[in-house]
Amino acid sequence: MGGQNGDGDTGRIEAFSDGVFAIAITLLIIDVGVPHLKNAPAGTSLLDALLGQWPSYLGYVISFLQIGVIWANHHNRFRFIVRSNHALLFLNTLFLMCVAFIPFPTALLAAYLQGSGAERSTAGAVYVGALAVTAIFFTALWLYAASGYRLVDRDLEPRLLRAMTRRYTAGTVMYLLAFLLSLVSVAVGLASVVILALLFVLPEPADRRRSASG
Secondary structure (H helix, E strand, O other): OOOOOOOOOOHHHHHHHHHHHHHHHHHHHHHOOOOOHHHOOOOOOHHHHHHOOHHHHHHHHHHHHHHHHHHHHHHHHOOOEOOOOHHHHHHHHHHHHHHHHOHHHHHHHHHHOOOOHHHHHHHHHHHHHHHHHHHHHHHHHHHHHHHHHOOEOOOEOHHHHHHHHHHHHHHHHHHHHHHHHHHHOHHHHHHHHHHHHHHOOOOOOOOOEOOOOO
């Protein structure tokens, strides 16, 4: 149904977004470097050097999971967002800015996870905070599109629309709580964001459309 500026032009939004996701998720591996024994203490084996890079592996796995889950949910939302306008483009751009930023706090976390207590706490808080801000912009995008069926499929069942909105609103609150927890304990904060990512892997309610009489 028409009436919105840029009506129906969501395919290009998804294509551009997918490109940003692909670049961000690929950049994660760059900071997992090959260890060079010539710079290591005498007697260090290659296995020791590889095991010593565990913070980089941890950051890579957690962030790959986070970006993958964010991409899947973004893709699922655009199954229902069928119209676009300037505000949606702007919100999606801000959201993608957050996604593209994720490799930086990932590298920061890997570099300082074995540092002093203050360094570890700062790196952990920056990492979890970046994910929380990403969740805020993702939820803002959905709330804007879904409010009053502004840009979503008008055949989408109201109960399903409300369930989606509750899911992302609650998720944002939980990411903010994870950030607060990371200020107390980096390990608890990281565990929280992993659990949240796994929760958002779970399937959503079945896609049901309103009947013609509904």
